[in-house]
Amino acid sequence: MTAPHVTPGQVWAALAAVPDPEIPVVSVTDMGMVRDVTVEHDRVTVTFTPTFSGCPALHVIRESIGDAVRALGVQDVEVRSTLTPPWTTDWIKEDARERLREYGIAPPAPAGEGVLITLDPEPTRCPRCGSLNVRMTGSFGPTLCKRLYVCDACKEPFEGFKSV
Known part of the structure; x- marks a missing residue:
């Protein structure tokens, strides 16, 4: 029916x-x-x-x-x-970005116009303590859309979304 x-x-x-x-x-x-x-x-x-x-x-x-x-x-x-137009992290809703942060994943910075993937990662804040004193430990996380980081302030590892 x-x-x-x-x-x-x-x-x-x-x-x-x-x-x-x-x-x-x-x-x-x-x-x-x-x-x-x-x-x-x-x-x-x-x-x-x-x-x-x-x-x-x-x-x-x-x-x-x-x-x-x-x-x-x-x-x-x-x-x-469909792959056209290609998905961009700019399509993530604002309230979802906050839920990602609360879940322990650093949300992506705005990708901007015309940039597909940046080779230099944008500044990333630790989703746990908010510090910018973080370092990337892996360009690819458990999925292709994320990187691995460690916060040097709180010493916690975390994932961060790549901006695409």
């Missing part, structure tokens, strides 16, 4: 509850991955942009988005991924 009266707003609300599979304190909408929701008759199409084209959680994200829409009673669901 389909739910012909599902609105785009209801779909967006359902997607706001879909956690990022690698960072459960933020959703796929908080991260700015969901680009478009279309409702036509009994069909819902969701278009999303992964944070990285080679994201290992791509299949999990796609499945979670489809499951969230089907939970609204919709049977005909299409989940599309």
Whole structure:
């Protein structure tokens, strides 16, 4: 059975509850991955942009988005991924940046126009104590979108998002 009266707003609300599979304190909408929701008759199409084209959680994200829409009673669901325009950390919602910090991940600085990846990392604050007295210990963290750091003030290790 389909739910012909599902609105785009209801779909967006359902997607706001879909956690990022690698960072459960933020959703796929908080991260700015969901680009478009279309409702036509009994069909819902969701278009999303992964944070990285080679994201290992791509299949999990796609499945979670489809499951969230089907939970609204919709049977005909299409989940599309697109790499154009490429995802940018500027799409992360402001309140999600604070949740990342509280979770122990330094949120990214604004990427700005025209810059894909900076070779010199932007100043990073320790998400635990706020100090700028940090040093990068690894260019790649557990995922390609993060770096590893140690705070020389509080001595705590932490991850920091790369600005893209």
